[in-house]
Amino acid sequence: MLRAISQKGFDVGNIVFLSVLVLLTSYPFYYILINSVSVPARILSAPAFLLPKGFTWVNYEQIFTKNDLIGPFFVSLSRAVVGTFLTLAGSSMLAYGLTKKQLPFRRTMYFGVIFTMYISVGLIPNYILMSELHLLDTYWVYVLPGIVNAFFLVLIKTYFEQLPIALEEAAMLEGAGVFTIFRKIVLPLSKPILATVAIFSAVGQWNSWVDNLYYVTNSKWMTLQLLLLNYIQSQSYNLRDAAALSTMESAISVTPQSLRMGITVLVIAPIFLVYPFLQKYFVKGIMLGAVKG
Protein backbone atom coordinates (compact mmCIF):
# COMPACT_ATOMS: atom_id res chain seq x y z
CA MET A 1 0.00 0.00 0.00
CA LEU A 2 2.72 2.44 1.06
CA ARG A 3 4.71 1.39 -1.92
CA ALA A 4 1.81 2.06 -4.25
CA ILE A 5 1.43 5.56 -2.81
CA SER A 6 5.11 6.36 -3.22
CA GLN A 7 4.91 5.01 -6.77
CA LYS A 8 2.04 7.32 -7.48
CA GLY A 9 3.94 10.21 -5.93
CA PHE A 10 6.93 9.49 -8.12
CA ASP A 11 4.80 9.31 -11.27
CA VAL A 12 3.14 12.63 -10.54
CA GLY A 13 6.43 14.28 -9.60
CA ASN A 14 8.05 12.91 -12.74
CA ILE A 15 5.33 14.26 -15.00
CA VAL A 16 5.46 17.66 -13.31
CA PHE A 17 9.25 17.77 -13.70
CA LEU A 18 9.11 16.79 -17.37
CA SER A 19 6.38 19.34 -18.03
CA VAL A 20 8.55 22.07 -16.52
CA LEU A 21 11.39 20.94 -18.76
CA VAL A 22 9.17 21.14 -21.84
CA LEU A 23 8.08 24.61 -20.78
CA LEU A 24 11.70 25.71 -20.42
CA THR A 25 12.69 24.48 -23.87
CA SER A 26 9.62 25.55 -25.80
CA TYR A 27 8.24 28.67 -24.16
CA PRO A 28 11.13 30.92 -25.32
CA PHE A 29 10.24 30.17 -28.92
CA TYR A 30 6.59 30.84 -28.30
CA TYR A 31 7.53 34.08 -26.56
CA ILE A 32 9.52 35.25 -29.57
CA LEU A 33 6.73 34.24 -31.93
CA ILE A 34 3.95 36.13 -30.13
CA ASN A 35 6.08 39.23 -29.76
CA SER A 36 7.00 39.15 -33.41
CA VAL A 37 3.32 39.50 -34.34
CA SER A 38 2.48 41.97 -31.58
CA VAL A 39 2.06 45.64 -32.34
CA PRO A 40 5.61 46.95 -31.76
CA ALA A 41 4.58 50.05 -29.82
CA ARG A 42 2.56 47.99 -27.36
CA ILE A 43 5.45 45.71 -26.35
CA LEU A 44 7.94 48.50 -25.79
CA SER A 45 7.37 48.84 -22.06
CA ALA A 46 6.24 45.29 -21.36
CA PRO A 47 6.56 42.37 -23.77
CA ALA A 48 3.69 40.01 -24.42
CA PHE A 49 4.07 36.78 -22.55
CA LEU A 50 0.88 34.78 -22.94
CA LEU A 51 -0.89 36.15 -25.99
CA PRO A 52 0.21 38.62 -28.65
CA LYS A 53 -0.59 42.25 -27.87
CA GLY A 54 -2.65 43.16 -30.86
CA PHE A 55 -1.83 41.48 -34.11
CA THR A 56 0.18 42.76 -37.03
CA TRP A 57 2.33 41.55 -39.91
CA VAL A 58 4.19 44.84 -39.97
CA ASN A 59 7.48 43.31 -38.74
CA TYR A 60 7.40 40.69 -41.43
CA GLU A 61 6.43 43.22 -44.09
CA GLN A 62 9.46 45.26 -43.07
CA ILE A 63 11.72 42.20 -43.19
CA PHE A 64 10.52 41.12 -46.62
CA THR A 65 10.86 44.56 -48.10
CA LYS A 66 14.34 45.06 -46.71
CA ASN A 67 16.78 44.20 -49.46
CA ASP A 68 19.67 43.14 -47.26
CA LEU A 69 17.73 40.12 -45.99
CA ILE A 70 16.67 38.59 -49.30
CA GLY A 71 20.20 37.82 -50.50
CA PRO A 72 21.38 36.09 -47.29
CA PHE A 73 18.14 34.14 -47.17
CA PHE A 74 18.82 32.66 -50.59
CA VAL A 75 22.49 32.03 -49.79
CA SER A 76 21.49 29.97 -46.74
CA LEU A 77 18.73 28.20 -48.62
CA SER A 78 21.01 27.42 -51.52
CA ARG A 79 23.75 26.01 -49.32
CA ALA A 80 21.19 23.76 -47.71
CA VAL A 81 20.13 22.43 -51.12
CA VAL A 82 23.41 22.40 -53.07
CA GLY A 83 25.57 21.43 -50.09
CA THR A 84 23.27 18.58 -49.17
CA PHE A 85 23.14 17.26 -52.72
CA LEU A 86 26.94 17.31 -53.06
CA THR A 87 27.45 15.72 -49.64
CA LEU A 88 24.99 12.95 -50.49
CA ALA A 89 26.64 12.30 -53.84
CA GLY A 90 30.22 12.39 -52.59
CA SER A 91 29.81 10.56 -49.30
CA SER A 92 27.66 7.82 -50.81
CA MET A 93 29.90 7.19 -53.84
CA LEU A 94 33.00 6.92 -51.69
CA ALA A 95 31.10 4.78 -49.17
CA TYR A 96 29.88 2.45 -51.91
CA GLY A 97 33.37 1.96 -53.30
CA LEU A 98 34.64 1.23 -49.80
CA THR A 99 32.19 -1.64 -49.40
CA LYS A 100 33.71 -3.48 -52.36
CA LYS A 101 36.60 -5.82 -51.63
CA GLN A 102 37.89 -5.38 -55.18
CA LEU A 103 38.75 -1.74 -54.53
CA PRO A 104 42.50 -1.31 -54.25
CA PHE A 105 43.78 0.48 -51.10
CA ARG A 106 40.38 0.01 -49.52
CA ARG A 107 41.56 -0.17 -45.91
CA THR A 108 43.97 2.74 -46.30
CA MET A 109 41.26 4.91 -47.75
CA TYR A 110 38.75 3.96 -45.06
CA PHE A 111 41.25 4.65 -42.29
CA GLY A 112 42.16 7.92 -43.99
CA VAL A 113 38.55 9.03 -43.81
CA ILE A 114 37.90 7.82 -40.25
CA PHE A 115 41.02 9.46 -38.90
CA THR A 116 39.71 12.88 -39.97
CA MET A 117 37.14 12.59 -37.16
CA TYR A 118 39.92 12.74 -34.58
CA ILE A 119 42.35 15.25 -36.03
CA SER A 120 41.85 18.96 -35.86
CA VAL A 121 44.02 20.92 -38.24
CA GLY A 122 43.28 24.28 -36.69
CA LEU A 123 41.83 27.48 -37.99
CA ILE A 124 44.87 29.15 -39.56
CA PRO A 125 46.15 26.23 -41.68
CA ASN A 126 42.61 25.84 -42.99
CA TYR A 127 42.44 29.53 -43.73
CA ILE A 128 45.74 29.38 -45.63
CA LEU A 129 44.48 26.38 -47.60
CA MET A 130 41.28 28.17 -48.61
CA SER A 131 43.35 31.16 -49.57
CA GLU A 132 45.73 29.06 -51.70
CA LEU A 133 42.78 27.37 -53.39
CA HIS A 134 41.24 30.79 -54.06
CA LEU A 135 38.15 29.75 -52.20
CA LEU A 136 38.13 32.76 -49.87
CA ASP A 137 35.16 35.00 -50.48
CA THR A 138 33.49 32.47 -52.73
CA TYR A 139 30.32 30.47 -52.34
CA TRP A 140 32.25 27.21 -52.85
CA VAL A 141 33.92 27.43 -49.45
CA TYR A 142 30.50 26.60 -47.98
CA VAL A 143 29.92 23.41 -49.92
CA LEU A 144 33.22 21.92 -51.14
CA PRO A 145 34.93 21.03 -47.83
CA GLY A 146 31.89 19.09 -46.62
CA ILE A 147 31.43 16.85 -49.66
CA VAL A 148 32.93 13.90 -47.82
CA ASN A 149 31.88 13.81 -44.20
CA ALA A 150 33.35 10.97 -42.16
CA PHE A 151 30.33 10.54 -39.88
CA PHE A 152 27.88 10.47 -42.81
CA LEU A 153 30.15 8.08 -44.66
CA VAL A 154 30.13 5.64 -41.77
CA LEU A 155 26.33 5.77 -41.58
CA ILE A 156 25.92 5.20 -45.31
CA LYS A 157 28.56 2.49 -45.54
CA THR A 158 27.01 0.57 -42.66
CA TYR A 159 23.68 0.68 -44.45
CA PHE A 160 25.10 -0.38 -47.81
CA GLU A 161 26.73 -3.38 -46.17
CA GLN A 162 23.34 -4.64 -45.00
CA LEU A 163 21.84 -4.63 -48.50
CA PRO A 164 21.35 -8.03 -50.13
CA ILE A 165 24.27 -8.62 -52.45
CA ALA A 166 22.33 -10.94 -54.79
CA LEU A 167 20.65 -8.14 -56.71
CA GLU A 168 23.94 -6.45 -57.44
CA GLU A 169 25.54 -9.70 -58.56
CA ALA A 170 22.66 -10.49 -60.88
CA ALA A 171 22.93 -7.07 -62.47
CA MET A 172 26.67 -7.47 -62.82
CA LEU A 173 26.23 -10.79 -64.62
CA GLU A 174 23.99 -9.00 -67.04
CA GLY A 175 26.80 -6.63 -67.75
CA ALA A 176 25.78 -3.62 -65.73
CA GLY A 177 28.69 -1.42 -64.66
CA VAL A 178 29.42 -0.27 -61.13
CA PHE A 179 27.94 3.17 -61.71
CA THR A 180 24.74 1.73 -63.16
CA ILE A 181 24.34 -0.68 -60.27
CA PHE A 182 25.01 2.11 -57.78
CA ARG A 183 22.52 4.44 -59.39
CA LYS A 184 19.75 2.01 -60.28
CA ILE A 185 19.92 -0.56 -57.48
CA VAL A 186 21.88 0.63 -54.46
CA LEU A 187 20.64 4.20 -54.19
CA PRO A 188 16.91 3.39 -54.54
CA LEU A 189 17.26 0.71 -51.86
CA SER A 190 18.97 3.13 -49.50
CA LYS A 191 16.37 5.86 -49.26
CA PRO A 192 16.04 5.73 -45.45
CA ILE A 193 19.70 6.36 -44.76
CA LEU A 194 20.01 8.91 -47.56
CA ALA A 195 17.04 10.77 -46.09
CA THR A 196 18.68 10.71 -42.68
CA VAL A 197 21.94 12.11 -43.97
CA ALA A 198 20.13 14.65 -46.14
CA ILE A 199 18.33 16.00 -43.09
CA PHE A 200 21.44 16.14 -40.93
CA SER A 201 23.27 17.90 -43.71
CA ALA A 202 20.52 20.36 -44.61
CA VAL A 203 19.98 21.42 -41.00
CA GLY A 204 23.73 21.74 -40.56
CA GLN A 205 24.05 23.90 -43.67
CA TRP A 206 21.12 26.09 -42.76
CA ASN A 207 22.54 26.68 -39.27
CA SER A 208 26.11 27.18 -40.40
CA TRP A 209 27.78 30.57 -40.10
CA VAL A 210 31.29 29.98 -38.78
CA ASP A 211 32.65 29.33 -42.28
CA ASN A 212 31.05 32.62 -43.26
CA LEU A 213 32.79 34.36 -40.36
CA TYR A 214 36.18 32.81 -41.12
CA TYR A 215 36.40 32.77 -44.88
CA VAL A 216 33.88 35.14 -46.42
CA THR A 217 33.73 38.90 -46.06
CA ASN A 218 31.93 39.61 -49.31
CA SER A 219 28.38 40.60 -48.35
CA LYS A 220 27.12 38.93 -51.50
CA TRP A 221 27.66 35.54 -49.83
CA MET A 222 26.50 36.57 -46.35
CA THR A 223 24.50 33.86 -44.60
CA LEU A 224 21.22 34.59 -42.86
CA GLN A 225 22.57 33.35 -39.52
CA LEU A 226 25.56 35.68 -39.45
CA LEU A 227 23.41 38.59 -40.55
CA LEU A 228 21.11 37.88 -37.62
CA LEU A 229 24.10 37.80 -35.27
CA ASN A 230 25.21 41.18 -36.59
CA TYR A 231 21.74 42.54 -35.97
CA ILE A 232 21.66 41.23 -32.42
CA GLN A 233 25.18 42.19 -31.42
CA SER A 234 25.54 45.54 -33.10
CA GLN A 235 23.35 48.35 -32.03
CA SER A 236 21.43 47.37 -35.15
CA TYR A 237 21.80 50.58 -37.09
CA ASN A 238 20.14 49.04 -40.10
CA LEU A 239 17.17 48.03 -38.07
CA ARG A 240 16.94 51.41 -36.41
CA ASP A 241 16.99 53.02 -39.82
CA ALA A 242 14.22 50.73 -40.93
CA ALA A 243 12.32 51.54 -37.78
CA ALA A 244 12.71 55.27 -38.30
CA LEU A 245 11.63 54.90 -41.89
CA SER A 246 8.54 52.97 -41.01
CA THR A 247 7.47 55.56 -38.45
CA MET A 248 7.34 58.07 -41.22
CA GLU A 249 5.57 55.80 -43.62
CA SER A 250 2.97 54.14 -41.49
CA ALA A 251 1.04 54.70 -38.31
CA ILE A 252 2.57 51.70 -36.56
CA SER A 253 6.26 51.96 -35.84
CA VAL A 254 8.62 49.05 -35.97
CA THR A 255 11.23 48.67 -33.25
CA PRO A 256 14.62 46.97 -33.54
CA GLN A 257 13.66 44.27 -31.06
CA SER A 258 10.40 43.41 -32.77
CA LEU A 259 12.23 43.17 -36.09
CA ARG A 260 14.87 40.93 -34.53
CA MET A 261 12.13 38.68 -33.22
CA GLY A 262 10.61 38.47 -36.69
CA ILE A 263 13.92 37.52 -38.28
CA THR A 264 14.51 34.92 -35.58
CA VAL A 265 11.15 33.35 -36.30
CA LEU A 266 11.99 33.19 -40.00
CA VAL A 267 15.35 31.56 -39.31
CA ILE A 268 13.82 28.91 -37.06
CA ALA A 269 10.69 28.30 -39.15
CA PRO A 270 12.15 25.89 -41.75
CA ILE A 271 13.62 23.67 -39.06
CA PHE A 272 10.50 23.84 -36.94
CA LEU A 273 8.27 22.88 -39.86
CA VAL A 274 10.19 19.78 -40.86
CA TYR A 275 11.38 18.79 -37.39
CA PRO A 276 8.44 16.69 -36.15
CA PHE A 277 8.55 14.54 -39.27
CA LEU A 278 12.28 14.14 -39.20
CA GLN A 279 12.94 13.33 -35.60
CA LYS A 280 12.61 9.60 -36.15
CA TYR A 281 15.24 9.77 -38.87
CA PHE A 282 17.59 11.61 -36.55
CA VAL A 283 17.12 8.96 -33.90
CA LYS A 284 17.63 6.15 -36.37
CA GLY A 285 20.74 7.80 -37.73
CA ILE A 286 22.28 8.39 -34.35
CA MET A 287 21.57 4.79 -33.35
CA LEU A 288 23.31 3.46 -36.41
CA GLY A 289 26.19 5.79 -35.69
CA ALA A 290 26.37 4.74 -32.06
CA VAL A 291 26.39 1.05 -32.88
CA LYS A 292 29.21 1.53 -35.34
CA GLY A 293 31.02 4.44 -33.73
Added chain:
Amino acid sequence: MSAQTVAKATRQPKPAAKAANRRLKASLLAMTIPFFALVILFNYVPLLGWAIVFFDYFPGKSLLAHDPVGWKHFIRMATDETFLRALRNTLVLSFLGLVIAPAPMILALLLNEVKSLPFRKFVQTLSSFPNFISWIIVYYVFFSFFSVDDGLLNSMLLKLGWIGHPTDILANSSAAWVFQTLVGLWKGVGWGAIIYLAALSGIDQELYEAARVDGAGRLREAWHISLPGMMPTFVVLFVLGIGNLLSGAGFEQIFTFMNPMVKDHLEIIDTYVYFNGLQSLNFSYATAIGVARSIVSIALLVLANYVSRLATGRSIL
Protein backbone atom coordinates in the same frame (compact mmCIF):
# COMPACT_ATOMS: atom_id res chain seq x y z
CA MET B 1 16.94 -4.03 -65.62
CA SER B 2 16.58 -2.30 -68.95
CA ALA B 3 16.37 -4.18 -72.23
CA GLN B 4 19.70 -2.70 -73.17
CA THR B 5 21.61 -4.23 -70.27
CA VAL B 6 19.93 -7.57 -70.85
CA ALA B 7 21.01 -7.49 -74.50
CA LYS B 8 24.57 -6.76 -73.45
CA ALA B 9 24.70 -9.79 -71.19
CA THR B 10 26.96 -12.45 -72.54
CA ARG B 11 28.58 -15.52 -71.03
CA GLN B 12 32.15 -14.59 -70.36
CA PRO B 13 35.11 -16.93 -70.98
CA LYS B 14 38.00 -16.94 -68.49
CA PRO B 15 40.39 -14.33 -69.95
CA ALA B 16 37.43 -12.05 -70.32
CA ALA B 17 36.66 -12.53 -66.62
CA LYS B 18 40.10 -11.16 -65.82
CA ALA B 19 39.46 -8.18 -68.04
CA ALA B 20 36.11 -7.70 -66.40
CA ASN B 21 37.77 -7.71 -63.01
CA ARG B 22 40.22 -5.08 -64.18
CA ARG B 23 37.35 -3.02 -65.48
CA LEU B 24 35.56 -3.38 -62.16
CA LYS B 25 38.62 -2.18 -60.28
CA ALA B 26 39.02 0.74 -62.65
CA SER B 27 35.44 1.88 -62.25
CA LEU B 28 35.59 1.47 -58.47
CA LEU B 29 38.68 3.64 -58.42
CA ALA B 30 37.05 6.16 -60.72
CA MET B 31 34.18 6.31 -58.28
CA THR B 32 36.24 6.76 -55.12
CA ILE B 33 39.50 8.50 -55.99
CA PRO B 34 38.03 11.97 -56.71
CA PHE B 35 36.30 12.00 -53.35
CA PHE B 36 39.20 10.53 -51.46
CA ALA B 37 41.32 13.23 -53.06
CA LEU B 38 38.95 15.78 -51.52
CA VAL B 39 39.45 14.13 -48.12
CA ILE B 40 43.21 14.45 -48.52
CA LEU B 41 42.94 18.01 -49.79
CA PHE B 42 40.72 19.37 -47.04
CA ASN B 43 41.99 17.31 -44.11
CA TYR B 44 45.61 16.39 -44.66
CA VAL B 45 47.08 19.02 -46.98
CA PRO B 46 46.47 21.83 -44.45
CA LEU B 47 48.64 19.89 -41.99
CA LEU B 48 51.54 21.18 -44.07
CA GLY B 49 50.55 24.58 -42.77
CA TRP B 50 51.76 23.50 -39.35
CA ALA B 51 55.24 24.28 -40.65
CA ILE B 52 54.62 27.99 -40.10
CA VAL B 53 54.89 27.60 -36.33
CA PHE B 54 58.65 27.89 -36.66
CA PHE B 55 58.49 31.12 -38.69
CA ASP B 56 56.97 34.55 -38.43
CA TYR B 57 54.68 33.86 -41.31
CA PHE B 58 52.90 36.64 -43.06
CA PRO B 59 50.41 35.86 -45.80
CA GLY B 60 51.52 36.59 -49.34
CA LYS B 61 55.16 35.78 -48.73
CA SER B 62 56.62 32.36 -49.46
CA LEU B 63 57.56 30.33 -46.40
CA LEU B 64 61.19 30.06 -47.57
CA ALA B 65 61.48 33.83 -47.55
CA HIS B 66 60.87 33.92 -43.80
CA ASP B 67 63.57 33.39 -41.20
CA PRO B 68 63.04 30.48 -38.84
CA VAL B 69 62.34 31.61 -35.28
CA GLY B 70 62.62 28.31 -33.43
CA TRP B 71 60.28 27.71 -30.52
CA LYS B 72 59.49 31.41 -30.09
CA HIS B 73 55.73 31.03 -30.53
CA PHE B 74 55.46 28.10 -28.16
CA ILE B 75 57.44 29.99 -25.54
CA ARG B 76 55.19 32.99 -25.97
CA MET B 77 52.20 30.72 -25.54
CA ALA B 78 53.51 29.26 -22.30
CA THR B 79 54.22 32.68 -20.83
CA ASP B 80 51.40 34.79 -22.23
CA GLU B 81 49.00 35.63 -19.44
CA THR B 82 46.01 36.12 -21.72
CA PHE B 83 46.58 32.73 -23.27
CA LEU B 84 46.93 31.05 -19.90
CA ARG B 85 43.66 32.67 -18.86
CA ALA B 86 42.01 31.29 -22.00
CA LEU B 87 43.44 27.87 -21.16
CA ARG B 88 42.05 28.09 -17.63
CA ASN B 89 38.61 29.12 -18.90
CA THR B 90 38.63 26.29 -21.44
CA LEU B 91 39.47 23.71 -18.80
CA VAL B 92 36.90 25.07 -16.35
CA LEU B 93 34.12 25.05 -18.95
CA SER B 94 35.06 21.55 -20.09
CA PHE B 95 35.17 20.34 -16.51
CA LEU B 96 31.72 21.79 -15.79
CA GLY B 97 30.53 20.12 -18.99
CA LEU B 98 31.77 16.77 -17.73
CA VAL B 99 30.11 17.36 -14.36
CA ILE B 100 26.71 17.70 -16.02
CA ALA B 101 27.41 14.82 -18.44
CA PRO B 102 25.10 12.41 -16.55
CA ALA B 103 22.12 14.80 -16.87
CA PRO B 104 20.86 13.40 -20.20
CA MET B 105 21.14 9.90 -18.78
CA ILE B 106 18.97 10.87 -15.80
CA LEU B 107 16.45 12.49 -18.14
CA ALA B 108 16.36 9.29 -20.21
CA LEU B 109 15.65 7.26 -17.06
CA LEU B 110 12.82 9.62 -16.12
CA LEU B 111 11.39 9.50 -19.63
CA ASN B 112 11.60 5.75 -19.55
CA GLU B 113 9.33 5.74 -16.50
CA VAL B 114 6.58 7.63 -18.32
CA LYS B 115 3.84 5.19 -19.22
CA SER B 116 1.93 7.39 -21.64
CA LEU B 117 3.62 7.07 -24.99
CA PRO B 118 2.19 10.28 -26.52
CA PHE B 119 3.36 12.32 -23.52
CA ARG B 120 6.80 10.76 -23.78
CA LYS B 121 7.04 11.60 -27.47
CA PHE B 122 5.83 15.10 -26.71
CA VAL B 123 8.55 15.66 -24.12
CA GLN B 124 11.21 14.13 -26.35
CA THR B 125 10.29 16.24 -29.34
CA LEU B 126 10.05 19.57 -27.55
CA SER B 127 13.04 19.12 -25.26
CA SER B 128 15.39 18.10 -28.06
CA PHE B 129 14.38 20.90 -30.41
CA PRO B 130 17.00 23.41 -29.18
CA ASN B 131 19.68 20.99 -30.34
CA PHE B 132 18.74 21.69 -33.95
CA ILE B 133 18.89 25.44 -33.96
CA SER B 134 22.03 27.48 -34.40
CA TRP B 135 23.97 29.00 -31.53
CA ILE B 136 23.01 32.41 -32.83
CA ILE B 137 19.36 31.66 -32.23
CA VAL B 138 20.21 30.20 -28.83
CA TYR B 139 22.02 33.41 -28.04
CA TYR B 140 19.05 35.49 -29.13
CA VAL B 141 16.68 33.35 -27.06
CA PHE B 142 18.75 34.02 -23.95
CA PHE B 143 19.28 37.63 -24.94
CA SER B 144 15.55 38.20 -25.23
CA PHE B 145 15.03 36.78 -21.74
CA PHE B 146 18.02 38.13 -19.85
CA SER B 147 19.15 41.36 -21.49
CA VAL B 148 18.99 44.60 -19.53
CA ASP B 149 17.21 46.71 -22.11
CA ASP B 150 14.35 44.58 -23.32
CA GLY B 151 14.72 41.22 -21.57
CA LEU B 152 11.56 39.58 -20.31
CA LEU B 153 13.00 38.65 -16.91
CA ASN B 154 14.21 42.11 -15.95
CA SER B 155 11.09 43.86 -17.14
CA MET B 156 8.89 41.40 -15.23
CA LEU B 157 10.89 41.53 -12.01
CA LEU B 158 10.99 45.31 -12.17
CA LYS B 159 7.27 45.46 -12.73
CA LEU B 160 6.63 43.17 -9.77
CA GLY B 161 8.95 45.33 -7.70
CA TRP B 162 11.16 42.37 -6.72
CA ILE B 163 14.29 44.15 -7.90
CA GLY B 164 15.16 47.83 -7.83
CA HIS B 165 17.30 47.94 -10.94
CA PRO B 166 17.88 45.46 -13.79
CA THR B 167 20.62 42.85 -13.45
CA ASP B 168 22.63 41.85 -16.48
CA ILE B 169 23.47 38.16 -16.24
CA LEU B 170 24.89 38.23 -19.77
CA ALA B 171 27.55 40.66 -18.57
CA ASN B 172 28.15 39.11 -15.16
CA SER B 173 31.61 37.63 -15.19
CA SER B 174 31.40 35.82 -11.86
CA ALA B 175 28.35 33.90 -13.08
CA ALA B 176 29.66 33.38 -16.61
CA TRP B 177 31.00 29.84 -16.25
CA VAL B 178 27.93 28.43 -14.58
CA PHE B 179 25.61 30.38 -16.86
CA GLN B 180 27.29 29.04 -20.00
CA THR B 181 27.16 25.51 -18.60
CA LEU B 182 23.42 25.89 -18.06
CA VAL B 183 23.00 27.28 -21.57
CA GLY B 184 24.77 24.20 -22.90
CA LEU B 185 22.52 21.99 -20.77
CA TRP B 186 19.43 23.75 -22.10
CA LYS B 187 20.49 23.17 -25.69
CA GLY B 188 21.76 19.64 -25.37
CA VAL B 189 20.00 17.72 -22.62
CA GLY B 190 16.92 16.67 -24.60
CA TRP B 191 18.89 15.39 -27.55
CA GLY B 192 21.37 13.68 -25.25
CA ALA B 193 18.48 11.88 -23.58
CA ILE B 194 17.28 10.62 -26.95
CA ILE B 195 20.65 8.99 -27.54
CA TYR B 196 20.39 7.23 -24.18
CA LEU B 197 16.78 6.22 -24.89
CA ALA B 198 18.07 4.59 -28.05
CA ALA B 199 20.48 2.64 -25.87
CA LEU B 200 17.64 1.73 -23.49
CA SER B 201 15.49 0.44 -26.31
CA GLY B 202 18.25 -2.03 -27.10
CA ILE B 203 17.97 -3.69 -23.69
CA ASP B 204 16.42 -7.15 -23.67
CA GLN B 205 12.93 -6.84 -22.15
CA GLU B 206 13.29 -10.27 -20.57
CA LEU B 207 15.80 -8.79 -18.15
CA TYR B 208 13.08 -6.52 -16.76
CA GLU B 209 10.59 -9.37 -16.57
CA ALA B 210 13.08 -11.56 -14.74
CA ALA B 211 13.80 -8.74 -12.31
CA ARG B 212 10.11 -8.23 -11.69
CA VAL B 213 9.68 -11.94 -10.95
CA ASP B 214 12.47 -11.58 -8.43
CA GLY B 215 10.49 -8.78 -6.80
CA ALA B 216 12.52 -5.78 -7.99
CA GLY B 217 10.84 -2.38 -7.80
CA ARG B 218 11.24 0.30 -10.45
CA LEU B 219 14.16 1.88 -8.65
CA ARG B 220 16.03 -1.41 -8.54
CA GLU B 221 15.24 -2.06 -12.20
CA ALA B 222 16.61 1.33 -13.12
CA TRP B 223 19.70 0.82 -11.02
CA HIS B 224 20.51 -2.75 -12.04
CA ILE B 225 19.28 -2.92 -15.63
CA SER B 226 18.64 0.48 -17.23
CA LEU B 227 21.74 2.22 -15.90
CA PRO B 228 24.17 -0.55 -16.87
CA GLY B 229 22.44 -0.66 -20.26
CA MET B 230 23.28 2.99 -20.85
CA MET B 231 26.82 2.81 -19.52
CA PRO B 232 28.55 1.85 -22.79
CA THR B 233 27.05 4.91 -24.48
CA PHE B 234 28.04 7.06 -21.52
CA VAL B 235 31.61 5.77 -21.61
CA VAL B 236 31.94 6.47 -25.34
CA LEU B 237 30.65 10.02 -24.96
CA PHE B 238 32.74 10.61 -21.82
CA VAL B 239 35.94 9.45 -23.52
CA LEU B 240 35.20 11.72 -26.48
CA GLY B 241 34.52 14.50 -23.96
CA ILE B 242 37.97 14.01 -22.43
CA GLY B 243 39.44 14.22 -25.92
CA ASN B 244 37.63 17.53 -26.32
CA LEU B 245 38.87 18.94 -23.02
CA LEU B 246 40.62 21.77 -24.84
CA SER B 247 37.45 22.83 -26.66
CA GLY B 248 35.68 24.23 -23.61
CA ALA B 249 32.11 25.05 -24.46
CA GLY B 250 32.99 25.34 -28.15
CA PHE B 251 33.70 28.27 -30.44
CA GLU B 252 30.14 28.96 -31.58
CA GLN B 253 28.66 29.18 -28.10
CA ILE B 254 31.41 31.33 -26.63
CA PHE B 255 31.76 33.60 -29.67
CA THR B 256 28.07 34.45 -29.63
CA PHE B 257 27.83 34.97 -25.86
CA MET B 258 31.12 36.82 -25.41
CA ASN B 259 31.16 40.52 -24.58
CA PRO B 260 33.83 42.78 -23.06
CA MET B 261 32.38 42.39 -19.57
CA VAL B 262 32.75 38.61 -19.46
CA LYS B 263 35.78 38.18 -21.71
CA ASP B 264 38.08 37.41 -18.77
CA HIS B 265 36.00 34.39 -17.92
CA LEU B 266 34.73 33.28 -21.32
CA GLU B 267 37.70 33.61 -23.65
CA ILE B 268 38.58 30.03 -24.63
CA ILE B 269 41.39 28.66 -26.77
CA ASP B 270 39.24 28.59 -29.90
CA THR B 271 38.17 32.22 -29.64
CA TYR B 272 41.69 33.21 -28.61
CA VAL B 273 43.08 31.60 -31.76
CA TYR B 274 40.45 33.36 -33.86
CA PHE B 275 41.15 36.82 -32.48
CA ASN B 276 44.92 36.38 -32.53
CA GLY B 277 45.03 34.68 -35.90
CA LEU B 278 42.38 36.02 -38.22
CA GLN B 279 41.78 39.34 -36.47
CA SER B 280 45.32 40.35 -35.46
CA LEU B 281 47.04 38.34 -38.23
CA ASN B 282 49.48 36.57 -35.88
CA PHE B 283 49.26 33.51 -38.09
CA SER B 284 52.26 31.65 -36.72
CA TYR B 285 51.42 32.22 -33.07
CA ALA B 286 47.78 31.18 -33.54
CA THR B 287 48.87 28.08 -35.43
CA ALA B 288 51.34 27.13 -32.70
CA ILE B 289 48.47 27.17 -30.23
CA GLY B 290 46.39 25.06 -32.60
CA VAL B 291 49.19 22.54 -33.04
CA ALA B 292 49.80 22.21 -29.30
CA ARG B 293 46.08 21.85 -28.78
CA SER B 294 45.69 19.11 -31.39
CA ILE B 295 48.60 17.10 -30.06
CA VAL B 296 47.41 17.32 -26.46
CA SER B 297 43.84 16.46 -27.53
CA ILE B 298 44.91 13.32 -29.38
CA ALA B 299 47.07 12.29 -26.42
CA LEU B 300 44.15 12.82 -24.03
CA LEU B 301 41.82 10.84 -26.28
CA VAL B 302 44.24 7.93 -26.53
CA LEU B 303 44.84 8.03 -22.78
CA ALA B 304 41.14 8.18 -21.94
CA ASN B 305 40.48 5.34 -24.35
CA TYR B 306 43.25 3.31 -22.73
CA VAL B 307 41.85 3.89 -19.24
CA SER B 308 38.34 3.03 -20.43
CA ARG B 309 39.62 -0.18 -21.99
CA LEU B 310 41.30 -1.18 -18.75
CA ALA B 311 38.29 -0.27 -16.64
CA THR B 312 35.37 -1.37 -18.80
CA GLY B 313 36.92 -3.42 -21.56
CA ARG B 314 35.51 -1.01 -24.13
CA SER B 315 37.59 0.74 -26.73
CA ILE B 316 36.16 3.42 -28.97
CA LEU B 317 39.10 4.04 -31.23
